[in-house]
Amino acid sequence: MADIIEELEWRGLLAQTTDIDELRKALADGPITLYCGFDPTAGSLHVGHLMQILTLARFQRCGHRPIALVGGGTGLIGDPKPSSERSLNSPETVRGWVGAIRDQLAAFLRFADPEQPAAASDAVLANNADWLTEMTALELMRDIGKHFSLNPMLQRDTVRTRLAGSGMSYTEFSYVLLQSYDYLELYRRYGCTLQTGGSDQWGNITSGLDLIRRIAGNEPHGAAHGLTTNLLTKSDGTKFGKTEGGTIWLDPHLTSPYAFYQFWFNTDDNDVVDFLRKFTFRTRGEIDGLEEETRDRPARRAAQRALAEDMTRLVHGDGEYSKVREASQALFGQGELDQVDAATLDAALREVPHTTVTSFAECPTVVDLFAQTELAASKSAARRTVQEGGAYVNNVKVGDVDARPANEDLLHGRYLVLRRGKRNVAGVVIGT
Structure with missing residues (x-):
């Protein structure tokens, strides 16, 4: 089995571990089950989530079983921000986001194939709403809250920053109890013995480890571990x-x-x-x-x-x-520009300087368009570009300073691609 710790180290990913020697031993004796959580704070994940998603995928490629946990429960509260209180989203909104994020996560990991024998490294998709929404307030207070000391919770950087400024609600202050319980629940259900996350999650991870030790006594699945990656x-x-x-x-x-x-x-x-x-x-x-x-x-x-x-x-x-x-x-x-589909061409032109013309009947001359899109600093500069042979519309050289695009020049009925020389591109979109 490949050494995933060595892999993470040379890639510059490894930030903290609870006990790297014991973790190496557990991984060598593996395969193990690990997890990382993703709260639905929007309807999509973004590139900032990729490092954690791909860390799960790297472990899976080394033979271990990843759990991608979507926070359908914790997402109703949200991990506290350093600056201000999060706005609470409705349960209906969060449920919709959970579904979208589950679909995105499923594209990065290998899950069981019903037509193939099950593998030890087959991934699991989990939703913490399955257990958090079943827990009563009294159970949270008696069974979980009694294992948390107030002093270390108050020493957390985010808590101290918020208390020194705008303050923090009891709801966000208690978030760590819920995330810690996630680790305990996954430890019990799946034998999960490693949680991964960004280095800003170190406090939540170690709290979960402490909860497992206090309630489960590291039995029956052995000692649990934590690992964080460097913030990019x-x-x-x-x-x-x-x-x-x-x-x-x-x-x-x-x-x-x-x-x-x-x-x-x-x-x-x-x-x-x-x-x-x-x-x-x-x-x-x-x-x-x-x-x-x-x-x-x-x-x-x-x-x-x-x-x-x-x-x-x-x-x-x-x-x-x-x-x-x-x-x-x-x-x-x-x-060939006419081989590019409309959606891709539209997206491409919106990434370069572009101008919108209300209707084709009002379409200006090529010189005017070069000036409007700032491919040329002025109309006189645009005329010189045409005269010097450096002006193109849809990759066709323009030779007349009075040239005006024709209806048949439009790509997909509404786009023009302007180019000055080899490297400077702009777009024209007809309509809104």
Whole structure:
């Protein structure tokens, strides 16, 4: 069985463990069952969740059984934020989000195939609403709450920050009891002996371990463990997973596959090798080779291209990746624009400078469009671009400074692709 701890270490993922020697021994004697929880605070997971999802997948590839736990119960409260109280969502909203997130998680792990013999590493999808909603307030207080000391709860960073500022409700203060009980319940039901999470979850994880020790006495499944991964930071200090357009979601209706691809392709040279280690399944040799190419030939962006390809295939599938690749090539004159489907073309043009024209009857000249989309600094600059042979509409060179797009030029009846030279692209969308 592969050494998952060594794998996590060289990828720069491993942050904390309760007892790394004992955990190594348990993993070597395995397979073990582990879990990570995902609260439904929105209708989709985002790229910030990928590190934890892929950590479960790495354990599964090493022969262990992962449990992806969706917090249908804890999601009704939410893990306390450092700054302010969370807004409580309705049970109906949370149930809808649970279903969407369960479907997303199912795409990353291998589950039992009814036509194949069961395997020890077959993944499990669980929902903590199954047990938390069955627990009474008295049971929570008597059976769980009595094992928690108030002093260490008050020393938590988030609690101290909130109490020194806007304050914290008893609801959020008690969140740790519920998450700790999750670990105890999974320990009992599935023999789960490892919880993983980001390093900001260390306090919740150790509280769960303490609850197992106090109530179950580490029997019958032996000692339980905790492991956290490093929180991801970008070299420029900006937050990972955010762009000017907002959060990068896994749901293709919230973040198009084209925008998703571009997010990874635009990774800075200083971050790309680290992201390859943390997010892809490429081997050490493959990543070392891409690191060397980034250092020696950065303009080729080979590492960014590999990262964007792997992540788009992983999250959206081979078919969507092929559409994205074809659109990317066609936009820059290396493919046929009329072969790009309407949804992908629309998404691609919204990622570049673009202008909207109310109706085709009002469509300006090519020179005007170049100026409106800022492909050229002014109309006079746009005229010079045309005169010098550097202006293209739908990859066709424009030779007349008075040229105006014709109706038959429209792609899918409403799009135009403008290009200045080889690398500068803009779009025109007819209608809203």
